[in-house]
Structure formats: structure tokens, C-alpha cells
Amino acid sequence: MKALVAIKRVVDYNIQVRVKADGSDVDIDGVKMGVNPFDENAIEEAIRLKEKGIVTEIVAVTIGTATHQDVLRHALAMGVDRATLVETQDSLAPLAVAKVLKSIVEREQPSLILLGKQAIDDDAGQTGQMLAALLKLPQATFASEITIADQQATVVREVDGGTQTLSVPLPAVITADLRLNDPRYVKLPNLMMARKKPIETIALDSLNLSLTHSVKQLSVAAPPERPAGIMVKDVNELLSKLRTHQGIIA
């Protein structure tokens, strides 16, 4: 069975982004980029399913400029077999991303489509569900455990207050939560070998999709800072400070 993993190149999760002086956008010039962490869980899961003999081929796909090949190389170094870059200068909203991924799914015909549950830059958390809708396929979001047997995936999902287990017929779209697995580190030899693996580039325009840009970012701002707090010397001082706030402690 073939697995398709969709990944996004985002600002490294350790970096606190800044807002441009004119408030037009975030300033990510020269900032360290990497694979969206949740997407890395999706890659890892596909590789583990291949190691178990369930998945036979893994294709990774990302959307962006030629520089976005670095996240595909990372996926190849982890153990993905092939990679596709859908090349565009535009940044796409989740619905447009889902439409692009749909056409890749139609070309590749995977039985399993894996993505991270959200991207840590726009924090939208929509692409997987939208893709499943467009493909009229079942979805299992926020997966922390995936078991596959007889063309069925049994997925444990993280929901508010606990977990839910679904049985999902394949093909299906599954989105990964952080606790699905611990992604492996990429070793240098693998990175060297990954340079030899193929990356196919498809121009977005050649897919003939009608992508609307219905959501515009008007401005960005830093959130209001919390006023500086004070350090207390002991528990007694802490209690007397807390008692100055109406009714928060009895």
C-alpha cells in the first residue's frame, strides 16, 4: 500500500517570530526553517508502517518555492522513498492547499494520506479535514495511535477530556498528533544518501486548479504584553498578594 505524507515548511518551533515594523506581516527573513513538527510525526508514522511491512512506498509532498526542497530532503533522509514539490511563489490558505493535495492524491492513488494535525505557523488545523472532504474520504484527526489491518485503520484520537477510537476504512486521511510517535533523528549518512533520491517538481499552474484567495491578512501585531510581575520572597508574601485580588482565593 502506498502512503502519501503532506508536509509544510515552517519557522523552527524554537523561534519566537517578530512582527515587521509596518505591521504588514511577520518578519521571517533569514529565520531558521524546518519541517512542521506535527508533519514530522506523520512522516515517522509512515516510515514505521513501512518497517512493519504494511506500507510499501511513501511519497512526501510539499507546496512552495524551490527552497522548500530542504524539508523534502529531510523527509527523504528520514526514510521516505520519493518526494514531490508543487512549485509556487504564492502562500496558500488551507482550502487551496487541500485542493492542491487532492490533485496529487488523484495522481498517486495512495491508500493512506497522512498530515500533521496543524501547522505551527498559522495554527489553523484545517488542511487534513478539508482534503478528506474534497476527496469524499473518511477522516481521523489528532491521531495518537494508528493500527492498520485488512484495509482498515484503527485510530486512537486525542479529544477534549480523553480519547476516542475510530475504525476507518482505507483510503482515508489521518492527521497526526505529537504523541503519535517520537520522530527519528536524521543521521548525516542518510542525509547524504537522500541527496540522490528523486524530487519531482510540478508547477502549480500546470494543475489547472481554480484557487481563490478569499482570506486576506490585513495586519499583524504583537499581543499586549502582560505587565511585569513581581517576585515574592516566600509563600506568606505570595498569599498576602493573592488576597489583594477580589475573590480568587478564599
Place this chain on the structure above:
Amino acid sequence: MRTLIIAEHDGQHLNEQVARAVTAAQQWQQPVDVLIAAAHTDALAAQAAALQGVSSVLVATDASLQHATAEHLADLVVTVAANYRVILAAHSAFSKNVLPRVAALLDVNMLSDVLEIVNQNTYVRGIYAGNVLATVQSTDATQVLTVRGSKFAAAANGNAAGTQTLSVPAAAEGSRWVAEAFNKSERPPLAAAKVVVSGGRALGSADAFAEVLAPLADKLHAAIGASRAAVDAGYAPNDLQVGQTGVVVAPELYIAVGISGAIQHAYGMKDSKVVVAINQDPEAQIFKIADYGLVADLFEAVPQLTAAL
């Protein structure tokens, strides 16, 4: 045109966030309907009809809606979507699962976790783990969004809205619900608690997590939360995780015990009214967002605090 709220519930009780979504929905100054989809709807519909600001309750009753899948719920919402300019829900695992699917079926974009409704098509939402606030405008004919419940007051009771019965589309062959496991707790739910006591990796073990934090939480009638590091280390179940990938809380009082305060954690708690941080490391990031910081050994300070309350 009208506004539709997709109501979350546990089969018997409306989620307390629904009342907050009703308040958010008033921003469009058009009639607000609430959709109840369940196997048994009488009690749920009555609770929704009682909320001030609700015009009408749409009731979809069918055995297939017990543990409804996202696929089934989205198909149901689409059957009535043409009557609505706005479709919204409070941001939660439930709505994050269903609403993007609804939006894609309607061929529109969606705005997740909206913090502020500026006007009928313009919103403020957090990006980069809430470190940046983006003002975004959607020109879509149907505005589909989730709102952060804690940013909106809960609508009061005392209303008696009418109900309309919906016909339920056949459930597609597809996903099947198998099981669910909710961590039973006598404590208030994390997302709705007035006080939250949260623990980090510094607690060192699951036993310590319970022994140190539970007595304090008992005294304060608090929910217990955890940092991702504590959850990953196995000290607390994952549904207690506060942060970008867990629950976002905004209690009156948040007590962070042995938590370093990574940006992903701050995202989940920086709207708390008063933040207390107890940590042995004076350089811990958490002190930057705390109203009151105490550099101390948590194994001494927390029992002292508990005893003094």
C-alpha cells in the same frame, strides 16, 4: 440571513462553551440558530432553547448521531448551510474536527480560534502559538469559524426559543466509532475551571505530580493541568496538557508549578487573570509572564501554600 451554531454536547448536557458561542454570534445582529444533533435530543434542545439570544433550535434526532462522525455531521450541516451567512462553534477538539470539513464542502475558507470579531467579515486570531495577532478578512459568502470561548461571556438562561426538526441524511459507509475513554475526575473541567494548578517536569514522577498538586487543587477547587514535558514524561494524562497542542485555559488564577514556560505552554495560559509561578530556576521563562513569581523548591513551597490556605 442567519447565523448557525454547531452545538457540542456529551449526549445529555450542552457543553458550557455553547453559551459563549451564542454571545459571539450576536455580533452579526441576525437571528441565531443552534443545531443539536444527537440520538436523544429532548434535553439538549431544551438547554439550547433556554439560552438568551437564540432564535431557534434545529433538532436532528437519529440513532446514527450517537457518537456521530465528522463525515456524518458535516453532511448534516451542509443540508441547511444555504440558509446561513455564518456557521460557527466554540473552538474545541470537536469543532476542529467537523468545521473544516463543512467549510471545504461549501468551498469556503475557515477561520480557526478567533479571539475577536472586528466586524461581519474581519477577525483577530493568534498565529505562531499566539505570539502574533493577525487581523484577517474573509470575503467568502459563508463565514465559517471557531471562536475561543474564554473571550466571550456565556449567554444567560431564561429564553424559550422554538424548535425545528431536521431530516437527517443517511450516514455514509465509512468511519465507525469504536470506543472512548474519558478520564473521570471530580475536579472541574480544565477549560472551564476558575482556578488551574499546573505541573511541569520538575515534579519528577507521576506519584509526585499527584501528591504535590492534588491537595492544593482540592483546597482551591481547581482543575489540574500539565505542561507538555510532564505529559510526555508520563506524569499526567494528555488531556490535562495546557498549551498550543493541548487545552487553552483562561482561569481567574493559574498556578504554574515547576514549569519552565516554553512559548507553546504560554499560548495555553497567558489569558489567565492572575498567574503564579513557582520554580527553582530564577531564569525560567515562566517568570516573564507571571504576576507573582516565587523562586523556591516546589516540594517545600507547594505543601506550605496548601497548608496556609
